[in-house]
Amino acid sequence: MARRAARFVLLLLLGVGLVTLPLWDHNAGHISNAADAAVFVLLALGLNIVVGFAGLLDLGYAAFFAIGSYTYALSASPFYGLHMPFWPMMILAAIIAGVFGALLGFPTLRLRGDYLAIVTLGFGEIVPTVFLNLPKYTGGTNGVPGIYQPTLFGYQFGYNPTPYYYTLLVVIAFSVVAILRLRDSRLGRAWLAIREDEIAAASSGINLTTTKLLAFSFGAFFSGFAGALYVAKLGIVSPDQFNFTVSFTVLAMVVLGGMGNVFGVIAGAAILYLFQTLFLADLTQWSHSIGVAWHMPLLTQLDFVSLKFLLYGLGLILLMLLRPEGLFPARRIRLLIAEPQHETLESVEVGDEPIVAPPGADA
Amino acid sequence: MNWVLLVQQLINGLSLGAIYAVIALGYTMVYGIVELINFAHGDVYTAGSFVALALLTGLGVTGHSAAAGIVFALIVAFLLTMLIMGTTGVVIERFAYRPLRGKPRLAPLLTAIGVSFSIENLLQIWYGPSPVPFPQLVPNPFFALGQISVGQMQLVVIFSSLIMMLALHFFVQGTKLGKAMRATAQDWMAAEIMGIDINKTIALTFFIGSLLAGAAGVITGLYYGNVWFINGFRAGLIAFTAAVLGGIGNTTGAALGGFVIGFVEVMTAQYVGFQWAEVTIFSVLILVLVFRPTGILGQQLSERA
Numbered sequence: 001m002a003r004r005a006a007r008f009v010l011l012l013l014l015g016v017g018l019v020t021l022p023l024w025d026h027n028a029g030h031i032s033n034a035a036d037a038a039v040f041v042l043l044a045l046g047l048n049i050v051v052g053f054a055g056l057l058d059l060g061y062a063a064f065f066a067i068g069s070y071t072y073a074l075s076a077s078p079f080y081g082l083h084m085p086f087w088p089m090m091i092l093a094a095i096i097a098g099v100f101g102a103l104l105g106f107p108t109l110r111l112r113g114d115y116l117a118i119v120t121l122g123f124g125e126i127v128p129t130v131f132l133n134l135p136k137y138t139g140g141t142n143g144v145p146g147i148y149q150p151t152l153f154g155y156q157f158g159y160n161p162t163p164y165y166y167t168l169l170v171v172i173a174f175s176v177v178a179i180l181r182l183r184d185s186r187l188g189r190a191w192l193a194i195r196e197d198e199i200a201a202a203s204s205g206i207n208l209t210t211t212k213l214l215a216f217s218f219g220a221f222f223s224g225f226a227g228a229l230y231v232a233k234l235g236i237v238s239p240d241q242f243n244f245t246v247s248f249t250v251l252a253m254v255v256l257g258g259m260g261n262v263f264g265v266i267a268g269a270a271i272l273y274l275f276q277t278l279f280l281a282d283l284t285q286w287s288h289s290i291g292v293a294w295h296m297p298l299l300t301q302l303d304f305v306s307l308k309f310l311l312y313g314l315g316l317i318l319l320m321l322l323r324p325e326g327l328f329p330a331r332r333i334r335l336l337i338a339e340p341q342h343e344t345l346e347s348v349e350v351g352d353e354p355i356v357a358p359p360g361a362d363a
Numbered sequence: 364m365n366w367v368l369l370v371q372q373l374i375n376g377l378s379l380g381a382i383y384a385v386i387a388l389g390y391t392m393v394y395g396i397v398e399l400i401n402f403a404h405g406d407v408y409t410a411g412s413f414v415a416l417a418l419l420t421g422l423g424v425t426g427h428s429a430a431a432g433i434v435f436a437l438i439v440a441f442l443l444t445m446l447i448m449g450t451t452g453v454v455i456e457r458f459a460y461r462p463l464r465g466k467p468r469l470a471p472l473l474t475a476i477g478v479s480f481s482i483e484n485l486l487q488i489w490y491g492p493s494p495v496p497f498p499q500l501v502p503n504p505f506f507a508l509g510q511i512s513v514g515q516m517q518l519v520v521i522f523s524s525l526i527m528m529l530a531l532h533f534f535v536q537g538t539k540l541g542k543a544m545r546a547t548a549q550d551w552m553a554a555e556i557m558g559i560d561i562n563k564t565i566a567l568t569f570f571i572g573s574l575l576a577g578a579a580g581v582i583t584g585l586y587y588g589n590v591w592f593i594n595g596f597r598a599g600l601i602a603f604t605a606a607v608l609g610g611i612g613n614t615t616g617a618a619l620g621g622f623v624i625g626f627v628e629v630m631t632a633q634y635v636g637f638q639w640a641e642v643t644i645f646s647v648l649i650l651v652l653v654f655r656p657t658g659i660l661g662q663q664l665s666e667r668a
Contacts, residue, residue: 057469107649110656113468114400118607119652121600122645133638244596248476255469306488313480317459320474324466 018169022162032161032233037273038168039230044253044269045175045262046222051251052260052330053183054215055195056108057117060124061250063104064220066242068097068227070131073144073237086150086232094224101220102213109209112198124247132239143238147231157232164233171225172266179262182218191215192260249276252316257326264328271327275315280308367510372629378517378586380625381524385579386602387609387617388531389452389572395548395612396568397464399471403455403478405599406486407448407573411580412497412590413486415444419498426499433500444581445574452573453566461562479596486592494591497584520586527575528618534571535614544568548612601628601641604648610661619659623647 022031043065050058071093075084104123108116131138138144149157150167157163182188190211193201202208231237249272257268283304291297304311319327386408393401424436459478463471501519505512535541546554547564555561583598584590605624609616624644631643651659 051469107653111652112656114394114398114611115607115652115656115658117400118604119645119649122604122648125600126642126645129638129642133636133642244600251469252473252476255473259467259469307484309480310484310488313477313482313484316477317474317481320470320477321459321462324463324470 022165028161031165033277035161035165035168035233036230036277037270038165038172039226040250040253040273041172041266041269042168042175042226042229043223043250044257044265045172045179046219046226047250048219048254048257048259048262048265049179049182049191049222050215050219051254052265053188053191053195054212055191056212056215057113057120058216058219058247059117059121059244059251060127060247061120061219061223062242062244062246063124063127064097064101064223065227065230065246066127066131066239067100067220068093068224069231069237069241070138070144070227071096071224072228073147073231074138076148076232077144078146079139079144083148086148086228087152090150090225090228093228094221097224097227098217098221101216101218105213105216108216109212121244121247124244128239128242131242139238141238143236145236147235147237149235150232159235161233164229168229171229175222175225176262176266179222183262187211187214195260255326256316256319256323258328258330259326260330261326261328264326264330267328268326276308276312280304280311283311368633371511372633373626374511374513374517376626376629377622378520378625379629380622381521382579382583382586382621383598383602383605383624384618384621385524385527385575385582386598387605387621388528388614389576390599390603391606391609391611391614391617392544392568392572394606396544396551396565397460397471398468399460399475400603401460401572402472402475402599403459403482404572404576405597405602406479406482406595407452407455408576408580408583408598408602409590409592409595410451410482410486411444411448411577412584412594413490413495413580413592414447414577415440415581415584416490416495416497416590418443419500424498424500426502437500441578441581444577448577448580449570449574452569452576455573456566456569461565479599483592483595490590490592492592494589496589497587499585499588501585516586520582523578523582527578528614531571531575531614540564540567597641601644604644608648608651608658610658613658613660616658616660623659 021034025031043061046064047058047061050056050061072086072089074080075082075089075092076086104120108119111119132140134140135142149159151157152163155163183191190201190206193204193206194208194211198208201211250269253269253272254265255268256272257266258264287304386405389404389407390401393399393404418440419436422436422439424433426433428436455478459474460471463474501516503514503516505514535544543554543559543564544567546557546559547561547568551561554564580590583594601624602621605620606617607620608623609618609620611617624647627644627647628640631637631640635643655661
């Protein structure tokens with residue numbers, strides 16, 4: 001009981017801290033970083049539906065992020081001379097991303113495991129390449145500059161990161177409620193069922209086709225919000241913002257946080273984002289200051305910026321070795337891991353008949 | 364239709380596909396035995412190019428050296444690169460994958476990508492962020508066959524790749540160690556009961572796969588005349604696509620997939636535009652998988668697989 005209360009107080013403090021962040025931190029760069037982190041939180045929440053709930057490995061999630069981003073960018077920029085209002089377009093971007101989620105999910109329905117992974121990876125490469133190669137329609141390499149900023153009841157968002165930050169907090173709060181409701185709905189339980197055992201799920205009357213397509217669709221839906229807000233804040237969109245590193249980073253956030261656990265995923269996204277942008281970027285500065293303070297010339301010469309991907313890679317390896325189930329695993333996953341060799345038993349059954357007889361089979 | 368051009372492009376596709384095929388073999392072997400997409404494999408291949416570059420530079424050999432010297436340097440560079448990359452593969456397996464065996468499947472996938480990022484960054488620090496010229500040691504005269512011309516380097520690429528594929532085939536099918544590998548891939552638990560050392564067999568698989576990738580790295584360096592730290596990502600992605608296309612876990616399928624992808628890439632470059640190559644490659648993959656969900660030569664897996 002005391003532990004629960006302590007957790008509640010901690011969460012409350014964290015919530016208050018996040019909401020009041022722009023009031024006590026007047027550094028616009030920090031708020032901007034926080035808003036970008038929030039975009040990744042939203043992406044991780046969406047991908048968690050596909051990977052964490054439904055157990056479908058998606059390595060090309062950036063494709064939907066790109067589709068959502070371009071939807072708003074093309075409908076509210078001088079590129080086509082359109083100036084659609086932001087709020088309905090944000091919803092529309094999410095819906096369009098959701099539709100593409102179902103469309104791109106369709107060819108993958110018969111595929112399992114890693115075949116699914118490589119096809120989604122393929123889509124993740126195809127979508128930005130298409131945006132890159134059709135300069136007439138999408139701006140090509142230069143992308144779409146001059147995206148209009150949203151206004152709310154006459155208030156201009158402009159380039160000030162604070163309103164974006166608050167909008168993202170609100171969108172995330174709504175998304176979390178929606179996703180939790182979704183998880184506990186009939187559909188959500190169907191997702192968990194196909195994650196645990198597709199055949200058993202199908203035998204229990206779950207329609208695999210619609211359940212999987214809806215997982216892809218809902219997963220992509222949230223990336224549409226993220227995309228619209230992200231490009232509105234940035235003012236420009238270009239294909240290189242959606243490369244494999246983005247898909248992979250979002251996946252790493254989901255796995256690191258603890259697949260299937262909504263709050264774990266949020267924490268994972270925030271932690272990884274902070275590690276990547278703030279920690280790795282400022283490491284050089286810190287080591288220089290320490291080197292100066294402690295008279296260690298070696299530390300003042302280190303340049304960690306060029307080592308960013310090495311540190312990121314090594315950090316991931318280390319984290320995975322220490323916590324293979326993520327930092328905050330969902331309870332179900334925790335139980336699953338306690339079970340001996342769940343995954344390996346499956347590969348035993350590849351042949352015609354299982355070599356390991358099921359218990360009681362000899363009777 | 365210009366038939367000469369078509370045949371010419373088929374030959375180009377054959378040499379490109381041969382390289383993809385050799386890289387794909389490493390993917391498919393590792394996948395067949397531990398069911399892991401070894402994302403670092405493409406970077407092991409590129410690291411092979413850089414190690415060979417360093418060795419050749421160290422030996423001080425240039426295109427103007429005596430023929431015997433070039434041959435000697437190439438043999439040394441090939442063997443040492445293969446050994447170094449094979450060992451690298453074993454080390455990666457030991458420290459990044461083995462501790463996660465039997466853990467959630469996404470964990471080793473993430474460490475694999477972590478290894479991939481790390482290798483890319485190390486190569487970037489080692490030789491800088493721009494493409495680096497690779498010494499042109501093999502003279503590359505073009506032989507005319509009617510209106511079609513074939514470069515000597517293309518023949519070297521195709522034949523050395525074929526030799527490696529055949530050697531691997533005989534190793535896997537004809538030796539006791541190969542038999543242990545096949546047994547482990549089929550059913551590691553039963554293999555262990557039969558007295559096969561699973562850890563050694565998996566390490567051996569990584570050694571051979573990475574050794575082939577290293578050799579492919581040397582060959583590409585010689586063929587294209589430059590190497591770039593980022594090459595491994597695209598090459599690895601496409602080679603893995605080739606392995607999946609052929610039916611992952613199946614070495615013949617990987618070779619076949621490599622050639623198919625090679626042809627698709629050169630044909631796209633010729634008739635549509637090089638910038639569309641990845642789009643057509645992945646479209647072909649998706650189309651094939653829609654109709655044959657386990658690839659061209661993939662076995663029909665049971666539902667639970």
